[in-house]
Amino acid sequence: MQTFSEENYLKAIFHLSGTDKKPVSTNALAEKMKTKASSATDMVKRLSEKNLVEHTPYQGVTLTESGIRSAVQIIRKHRLWEVFLVDKLEFKWDEVHDLAEELEHINSPILAERLDAFLGYPKTDPHGDPIPDKHGNFEEYKMFSLNKLNKAETGIITGVSEHSTAFLKHLEKLGLTLGKNIEIVDILEFDGSIELKIDGTHQTVSREISKHILISK
Incomplete structure (x- = not known):
């Protein structure tokens, strides 16, 4: 232990x-x-x-193999708790990381299994990160950072690689949340900023922000 x-x-x-x-x-x-x-x-x-x-x-x-198993189970509990906090207790996606950091250390395998079942066996957490199953297996997802797309390409926002509160609040303010369909309108040569079309409106994000928005085509 x-x-x-x-x-x-x-x-x-x-x-x-x-x-x-x-x-x-x-x-x-x-x-x-x-x-x-x-x-x-x-x-x-x-x-x-x-x-x-x-x-x-x-x-x-x-x-080691033992270390990997332990780490994966901690990650599994963390992400399940994030789903619970967002879906059942109506926390926002930028509010749950620190709470889940506390809850992930509850050492009760049966609690994790019942939580998973209660939530309907979710595949991803509120940030789009895959949740490993009870055997430690991750489902494969092909995602690309937004800055890898070209002009006129489209995709769906399916994850983020930056979980800070400030970053997530900024994305929410821009309407760039999970499940949103986006289209690359233009990529500015000057600084790499990307102009997006989302929900019929246009938004411009910096190259740094685009690195942390994950897209599925």
């Missing part, structure tokens, strides 16, 4: 390692956890002693 802090580190390593499971440096891990490199190193040693990570000096940290 892991502590809350250990679970947070496992989740951070999982996210940083990406789909190719690349090693994560302790400096990158410390930055992600907003702590000192020495603190991250100490935690890596603890996780290694529990056979949850493998650490190769000067190469980085990777999760």
